[in-house]
Amino acid sequence: MKAIELLGKGEEMNGRAYVKIDKSELEEAIKTLKENGYNHFVMLSCIDWLDDGEFELVYHLWSYEEREHVMLSVRVARDGESMPSMHELFPQIETYEREIHEMYGIKFEGNPRLTPFFLEGWRDMPPMRKDFDSRKFTKDVFGNISTIEEEEDEGI
Amino acid sequence: MKEYELFIGPQHPGITGNMMYHLWAEGDTVVKAECNVGYLHRGFEKLMESRLWMQNIPLVCRICVPEPDVNEAAYSMAVEQLMDWEVPERARYIRTIVLELARISAYLMAIGGYAGSIGIYTLPQWMTGDRDYILDIFEQLTGARVYHIYIWPGGVRWDMPDNLPGLIERTLNYIEKRLELYDDVLFRNRIFFDRAVGIGKIPKEKAIEWGVSGPNLRACGYGYDVRKLEPYAAYDEIDFDVVKYPELGKFEALSDGCDVYTRMIIRRLEIEQSIDIVRQALKKMPEGDILLKHPNWLRWKVPAGYAFARVESSKGEYGYFVVSDGGLKPVRVHVRGPSYTHGINVAERILKGANIADVSQILFSLDICPPDIER
Amino acid sequence: MSVLKPLKAWKHLARKPHTIRYPKEEHTDMDGNKLPTDRLRGFHSNDLSRCIGCKLCGSICMNGAITYEEIPELKGKEGVKGINIRPVIDYGRCCFCGLCTDICPTKSLKLTPNYKLISTDINDFKFMPTQLVEKNENFEMDLNAVMFSAKEYAEKFEKEED
Secondary structure (H helix, E strand, O other), rough: HHHHHHHHHEEOOOEEEEEEHHHHHHHHHHHHHHHOOEEEEEEEEEEEOOOOOOOOEEEEEEOOOOOEEEEEEEEEEEEOOOOEEEOOOOOHHHHHHHHHHHHHHOOOOOOOOOOOOOOOOOOOOOOOOOOOOOOHHHHHOOOOOOHHHHHHHOOO | OOEEEEEOOOOOOOOOOOEEEEEEEEEOOOEEEEEEOOOOOHHHHHHHHOOOHHHHHHHHHHHOOOOOHHHHHHHHHHHHHHHOOOOOHHHHHHHHHHHHHHHHHHHHHHHHHHHHHOOOOOOHHHHHHHHHHHHHHHHHHHOOOOOOOOOEEEEEEEOOOOOHHHHHHHHHHHHHHHHHHHHHHHOHHHHHHHHHOOOOOOOHHHOOOOOOOOOHHOOOOOOOOOHHHHHEEEEEEEEOOOOOOOOOOOOOOOOOOOOOOHHHHHHHHHHHHHHHHHHHHHOOOOOOOOOOOOOOOHHHHOEEEEEEEEEEOOOOOOEEEEEEEEOOOOOOEEEEHHHHHHHHHHHHHHHOOHHHHHHHHHHHHOOOHHHHHHO | OOOOHHHHHHHHHHOOOOOOOOOOOOOEOOOEEEOOOOOOOOOEEEOOOOOOOOOOOHHHHOOOOOEEEOOOOOOOOOOOOOOOOEEEEOOOOOOOOHHHHHHHOOEEEEEEOEOOOOOOOOHHEEEOOHHHHHOOOEOOOOHHHHHHHHHHHHHHHHHOOO
C-alpha cells in the first residue's frame, strides 16, 4: 500500500493501512500524505482504552487516485495530555476536535473553537469516556422525577 | 450599516431539521454564520458500546431518518470485514435494490424540501405522496416502512417475495412518468433558474480539502462516487456512469458548476440513474442463499481489529469505523456522516455573503441532515 | 424554460387524490394488494403451548420490553424450572425489531401484521401475547380477548392435557 511505503511503517488491516505514529510525527505525516494524493480527510475518531490508560486518536485519510484509506493512530495519556491541533491542514478537523474535546476531554492546543458543541451547561465528566456511567447519571438526574403511578396516587 | 443577529431554526420552516444557524447580517447580507447543533443528540455511539453486536442493528438505522438503509449496510459491512465474511451473491443484489430504492426516496424528500424553500409548495406534497409508494415496497420486503432492520451482517434478513419484482417495476415506471411533471414544475421553472443559478458556490479547488462528498462534490465537477471507487453490494457488476458536472444530460449547464442549481440537477439526474440500477439488479439477480449462518447472538464474539466501511448515501460519503477487542460488544463505533462536514464547515463558509432569502435554499441544496451530525 | 409550464400542475385538480380515506378505504399498494402483508412487524403472537419459557427473547431485547409472568396452570416437565413462565411485552418500550422472534428456539413467538391498538389507559399496552392476536383478521386488536385469554388458554390447555 502506498501510504505504508510513504511513511515507512504500518500494517494492512481489513483492507486499510493502519499506521501507528508518535504525537510529534503526526503533523509531518499528514502533510506528507496530503501532498501525495491523500487529500480527503474522512474523519477523526477517538477510542478510550481504559485498561491502558490511553486515548487513541485515529486520523482517517483517503486518496481518490490510489483508492486507499489510511488510518493514522496516535496515543495520548488519559490524564490530561494535550494534542496539537491539525485544523490548519484540513478545516473540518476543527469540528472533530471540538467534539472530541467535549466528549473525551482531550485538549487540542491551537484550536480556536473549543466551545460547547452538543452539550450545554455540562458539568459532569466528559460523557464518552468509558468510566462515565450513563445509567448512574440517568438515575441521579432523572431518578427524582416521580413515575406515573406515583403521580396518580398523589392525584396529580 | 448596523449589524444584527438572526436565528434560523430550530423551529423554522426553512431549516433542514432540528438544528439552528446563528447568522450575523448587515442589511440583507450574511456576514457570519455559525451552526448550532445539540437539539437531537441521542448518544447512539455511547449506547452502541453497551450493546451486543446484533442488538446494534435496530439502533443504527435510526441515525438517518430519510435514508436508514445506508447505516445498516455500512455497519454490517464493517462487521463482515472483521468477521472475514463473504456475502452471498443474491443478498448483494437485494442490498443493491434496497439501497437504491432508499436513495430514490431520500432524493424525493430532498428535492421536495428544496422546492418548498424557494416557494414551490406543490412539489413537497407530490413527492411525499410518491415516496409513499416506495415505502409500500419496503413494507412488503422488509416488514417496516421507515426503519427496515433488513440488512444484516452476512446478508439480508428475508428473501424477496415473488410479487415484488413486478411491483418494483411498476412503481419505478410510475416515478419515471412523474419525473416529467417534476421537471415542468421545478427543473424547467423560471423561478428556479432565476433563484438558483450562481448561488451558494463552493470553491471548486477547495471542495475536496473541505471534505465535500456525494452529489455536492459531483456538482463541482469531480466524478467521485463510492459506488465506483470502492464497490460494495453488487455495484461492481452493474453498468452505470457517474453523473457529474458538466455532463447534465438534457439539462443545460447554466453556470460553471458548484452552485445550488447544479447540485439540484445532479440529484434529479441521479434519480434516473438509481431507477436504472434497480432495473439492472432485478434482471441480474441470481438465485441462492441470502444470509450466512450467524453464531448465537448472545455469545457472538467478533475478532479484534479496526474496520472502516464506507457507502454512498444520497447525502454523500457515509462511513462506519468499528473497533473490536474480540469481545461481545464493540469498543467503539464512530459514524462519519456527510452532513458533519456539509452542515458545519462548508455551510458556515458558503453562507458568508449570501442573501438572507437564499440561506434556506443553500442549506437544502447541501442536503444537510442533523441526525448524522449528532449521533 | 417556460413561464407557463408549471401551470400544468393545475390538471391535478381533476385527479383523484392518493391519500386514503381511512377507515372507509383500505390501504393498498400500487397493484391493489391489501396492506399490510404478513411480513409487517406488528404486535406479537405467542403459541403458549409451544413456548418453553426459555427467556431468550428477554435477553436479546435491547429495550428491556419483555418481562415474564408465571402461569401456574401450565404444567411443564417435572423438575424443570421456569417452564411455566410466558413473556409479557411492554409496547411502550418495544421497537418492533423482531430479534426476539428470530432467536426463539421453538418459533412460538411471532410478529403479526396486527398493529392497531387504541386505549386511554397506559397499562393496556403491556400484555401477554397469545395466538388470539394472530387470529384477529381485521388487524385491530380486540383488547378484552387478548387480556384475558392467557388464563383461559391455560385452562383449555390443561383440559386437553387431561
